[in-house]
């Protein structure tokens with residue numbers, strides 16, 4: 001098949017089938033459409049659902065620049081807040097950390113549902129992309145051949161449909177169908193369980209501070225992440241598997257006030273809690289991220305606990321690399337095969353770096369709540385080092401922003 005034949009839709013054949021309309025799948029779809037490549041995105045939820053599902057908010061500057069270069073950041077750049085500092089609170093004191101000054105780089109804060117809304121609109125309404133919502137029972141087939149396909153049940157007719165394709169992109173998140181369909185002897189899944197839970201909360205209230213707050217307290221970690229002028233995310237460390245119903249609003253605010261207390265800190269701005277769920281902190285990495293003509297991207301390939309706010313950033317990184325490699329392949333670019341061959345390794349270098357940072361940060365957040373005087377001592381030393389050593393501060397800032405020159 002020549003590259004030009006390959007670009008179009010021939011009957012039920014499409015060059016690329018993307019499973020999952022999260023940040024990874026939608027960014028990939030948009031990149032392919034910009035290259036004039038036909039693709040179909042299959043999503044098991046409705047459009048309204050994915051445009052409201054609350055999750056991430058912190059996006060690294062390089063990721064926003066990557067979206068912008070691909071024409072995908074217009075609304076984000078107009079509406080997102082820029083953050084240049086965070087604040088650690090421990091032993092009853094505030095310790096502002098100006099990472100922007102240390103790196104010349106910053107974070108953007110833009111709720112994930114807004115990004116998903118922008119990406120769906122751009123893909124479906126501007127770039128003419130084909131996206132099918134509320135599909136069921138998605139299954140990949142013949143992934144070891146040059147002619148894979150993906151079948152699914154159409155929600156309208158209840159009929160089983162099949163899309164033949166050249167490539168399958170599994171962008172269907174942590175509980176998706178594509179990774180699960182890979183033969184276990186073809187992949188290695190490395191897992192890490194922190195043995196810690198976080199009660200993830202969304203408050204219908206303005207942020208209590210204009211920056212991210214990390215509270216290290218003997219009762220457990222607490223965090224505050226601004227999301228928008230009237231919605232704020234909070235986290236409270238809790239036992240893994242804890243029941244969110246055991247956390248009344250009163251108990252939540254009481255613990256947040258206690259764990260984020262510090263001299264000179266403004267009182268917390270309370271509001272109704274519109275989300276309350278317990279996340280068991282764990283990570284995994286699937287290697288390799290490519291199997292013949294099937295590619296995994298985003299949470300389908302690697303999960304980083306929200307400890308360091310990295311997951312969506314990694315999903316975008318994968319989508320950039322995969323989108324560029326598939327576009328080069330379809331257009332017959334000379335370096336295309338190298339890009340496809342190198343995809344997994346190029347993604348995994350950043351993935352493992354972020355996983356390591358997440359582990360390191362976990363000890364910083366949770367060490368003082370272990371009840372172990374030795375770990376409390378080393379954690380406080382680690383925290384103080386950020387404010388006494390220029391080099392330690394710069395290294396932290398670089399990792400926090402994902403701003404290293406190379407991965």
Ligand code: RFL
Pocket residue numbers: 019020021022023024025042043044045050054055056057058059112138171172173174175176177178200279297298299300306309310311312313314315
């Ligand atoms: P997604 O976003 O999960 O999208 C996958 C899509 O696939 C669909 N799907 C299927 N479709 C068809 N058939 C199937 N069988 C399917 N199974 C699933 C799903 O409905 C969904 O639409 O994966 P993607 O694109 O890889 O994006 C990953 C990010 O969503 C995730 O890493 C972040 O949300 C993680 N995360 C954060 N990341 C950051 O970079 N910065 C943050 O500040 C940040 N905060 C967070 C977070 C994750 C959180 N939770 C809920 C775990 C805060 C929280 C509380």
